Amino acid sequence: QKEVEQNSGPLSVPEGAIASLNCTYSDRGSQSFFWYRQYSGKSPELIMFIYSNGDKEDGRFTAQLNKASQYVSLLIRDSQPSDSATYLCAGEGTDSWGKLQFGAGTQVVVTP
Amino acid sequence: DTEVTQTPKHLVMGMTNKKSLKCEQHMGHRAMYWYKQKAKKPPELMFVYSYEKLSINESVPSRFSPECPNSSLLNLHLHALQPEDSALYLCASSHPGQSNEKLFFGSGTQLSVL
Numbered sequence: 001q002k003e004v005e006q007n008s009g010p011l012s013v014p015e016g017a018i019a020s021l022n023c024t025y026s027d028r029g030s031q032s033f034f035w036y037r038q039y040s041g042k043s044p045e046l047i048m049f050i051y052s053n054g055d056k057e058d059g060r061f062t063a064q065l066n067k068a069s070q071y072v073s074l075l076i077r078d079s080q081p082s083d084s085a086t087y088l089c090a091g092e093g094t095d096s097w098g099k100l101q102f103g104a105g106t107q108v109v110v111t112p
Numbered sequence: 113d114t115e116v117t118q119t120p121k122h123l124v125m126g127m128t129n130k131k132s133l134k135c136e137q138h139m140g141h142r143a144m145y146w147y148k149q150k151a152k153k154p155p156e157l158m159f160v161y162s163y164e165k166l167s168i169n170e171s172v173p174s175r176f177s178p179e180c181p182n183s184s185l186l187n188l189h190l191h192a193l194q195p196e197d198s199a200l201y202l203c204a205s206s207h208p209g210q211s212n213e214k215l216f217f218g219s220g221t222q223l224s225v226l
Binding site for chain 2: 034036041042043044045046049088090099100102103104105
């Protein structure tokens with residue numbers, strides 16, 4: 001079974017620090033990876049996507065992909081209380097568009 | 113406009129009721145999805161429509177009946193649901209048939225079955 005694994009947390013991060021979230025996947029054919037932020041009782045919001053090995057930066061967020069190690073990560077710099085949410089990692093295989101495989105999500109708590 | 117609109121936002125229904133969830137997008141996406149999400153769990157795919165045709169049904173019970181009247185609208189008809197069907201129902205859309213296409217979610221319908 002193709003799986004995406006995340007630590008469920010909670011990950012407690014002091015305000016202003018860097019939050020580091022990790023995700024591993026089992027499907028070597030997966031090409032695209034997405035990070036969604038979900039506040040309690042709300043729907044997932046796409047915050048980052050990455051297709052190529054290496055780093056991709058967007059504002060305070062950096063996504064990292066290492067296909068050889070089947071590893072995806074998300075860094076949140078200068079963490080704010082508003083970053084407190086659950087972060088879902090999702091992967092898509094080459095033959096399975098439309099079928100994102102979601103991880104269980106990592107809860108992040110930013111403490112003032 | 114990157115918005116997917118879902119109605120209603122909240123729904124309470126009895127096990128003998130018939131109700132429908134509605135979803136609309138105007139981003140020109142030709143793939144639309146229904147996901148179900150239980151508390152503290154990731155979203156689970158239910159159905160995918162591509163160019164208004166059902167392309168994926170993840171073995172969903174027949175008490176859930178999807179419908180895609182046109183490229184902008186997606187409905188989910190509910191009948192004889194069970195209390196364990198209570199969940200957040202999410203609609204999403206994307207461009208179909210291509211890898212790397214981003215999925216955009218609506219705000220969801222919080223469903224309670226009594």
